[in-house]
Amino acid sequence: MFYQKLTINSVKKLYEQWKYNFGALEKQDFEKSKLAIFQFPYDSTVSFGSGAKEGPVAIVRNSRFLDEMWSDEKGVLLDGFIDTDIFLLDEFILSRNSAKEAVDGVTEAVGDWAVSKNKFPLVLGGEHSITSGVTRALKKKNKNFAVLQIDAHTDLLNSFEGSKYSHACVMRRILDQNIKITQVGIRNTNPEVKEFMGRADTKKKVTTFYGTDVPVAKILKSLPKDVYITIDLDGLDPSIMPSVGTPEPGGLSWERLLDLLNGVFKSKNIIGADVVELAPIHGFEAPNFLAAKLVYELIKHKLT
Numbered sequence: 001m002f003y004q005k006l007t008i009n010s011v012k013k014l015y016e017q018w019k020y021n022f023g024a025l026e027k028q029d030f031e032k033s034k035l036a037i038f039q040f041p042y043d044s045t046v047s048f049g050s051g052a053k054e055g056p057v058a059i060v061r062n063s064r065f066l067d068e069m070w071s072d073e074k075g076v077l078l079d080g081f082i083d084t085d086i087f088l089l090d091e092f093i094l095s096r097n098s099a100k101e102a103v104d105g106v107t108e109a110v111g112d113w114a115v116s117k118n119k120f121p122l123v124l125g126g127e128h129s130i131t132s133g134v135t136r137a138l139k140k141k142n143k144n145f146a147v148l149q150i151d152a153h154t155d156l157l158n159s160f161e162g163s164k165y166s167h168a169c170v171m172r173r174i175l176d177q178n179i180k181i182t183q184v185g186i187r188n189t190n191p192e193v194k195e196f197m198g199r200a201d202t203k204k205k206v207t208t209f210y211g212t213d214v215p216v217a218k219i220l221k222s223l224p225k226d227v228y229i230t231i232d233l234d235g236l237d238p239s240i241m242p243s244v245g246t247p248e249p250g251g252l253s254w255e256r257l258l259d260l261l262n263g264v265f266k267s268k269n270i271i272g273a274d275v276v277e278l279a280p281i282h283g284f285e286a287p288n289f290l291a292a293k294l295v296y297e298l299i300k301h302k303l304t
Helices: 008-012 014-018 052-063 099-113 128-139 167-176 191-197 216-221 254-267 286-303
Strands: 035-040 086-091 120-125 145-150 181-186 206-210 226-232 269-276
Touching: 035 052, 035 099, 035 286, 052 086, 052 120, 052 269, 052 286, 099 120, 099 128, 120 128, 120 286, 128 145, 128 167, 128 226, 128 269, 145 167, 145 254, 167 181, 216 254, 226 254, 254 286, 269 286
Parallel strands: 035 086, 035 120, 120 269, 145 181, 145 226, 181 206, 226 269
Antiparallel strands: none
16 A cells, blocks of 8 residues: 555544535535545655645645635535536645655545545645556546646656656656657657657657647647646746746746647536646745636536
8 A cells, every 4th residue: 555545434534624625615425426536745856946745735725715616505506517516635645765665645545535536636736746646546437538738847767866756757658558748838848758759669659749839729639528637836937937946948828728728628528637847935925826717617617
């Protein structure tokens, strides 16, 4: 077992422990929920700025101030879905023995609490390495999906700082699962990755859109019907999202990101999503609020 195990009884007690669902909603019921929010406060392979382990709690805390999730009518949200459609799971404490064991823990947790219970997994990181654990869990049920990656980096190294399960290798591990990838927002790579991406077999599996180029129609054409979305927040312009471990100049604006998400959710079947690499800056809440609002956008698109 590679994560601190939850039980049905412990899940039922979460409301009493936290007192609020995501967005300060006053009700949650795991059995009735359609969407499970996972929190993985993990950043053991970070290579530059640390702090991504604080990302989930910062997102949940800021979600309490989202006006979109408030209504005078108890139990009903303004966008048409009810509060019990969402369940905020407690933090999953992953193994610190190795990065591989941590990723295995993500696979177990998502398998136990989403895949086996037919719930949509919405995952909050934590560093990006966790994503390959999520896709591995989903692969057990759905063999034919692709990953839409929003990111400043390709994350296609085979190994980094002695680990094949580093955040810098996460997309390579997803390719190992025979999953195709479409990358958007890429602004940095290196000679090793360029050589790998230039191979004929890689070109069949990876489609890359660089910088602020977000041609929605072309992106959609590159994707099959079933899609998993992973959003590394350094894919956004650092002027609106400076709270990341490895920031890069340029990047997507909020509006371009929303345009892309609108197009993807309208035309594809989204089977899961994550928001990763938020590394909160003490005393600076604006990026945390943006991340919470992004999570809300994903919830809204999936449930309405």
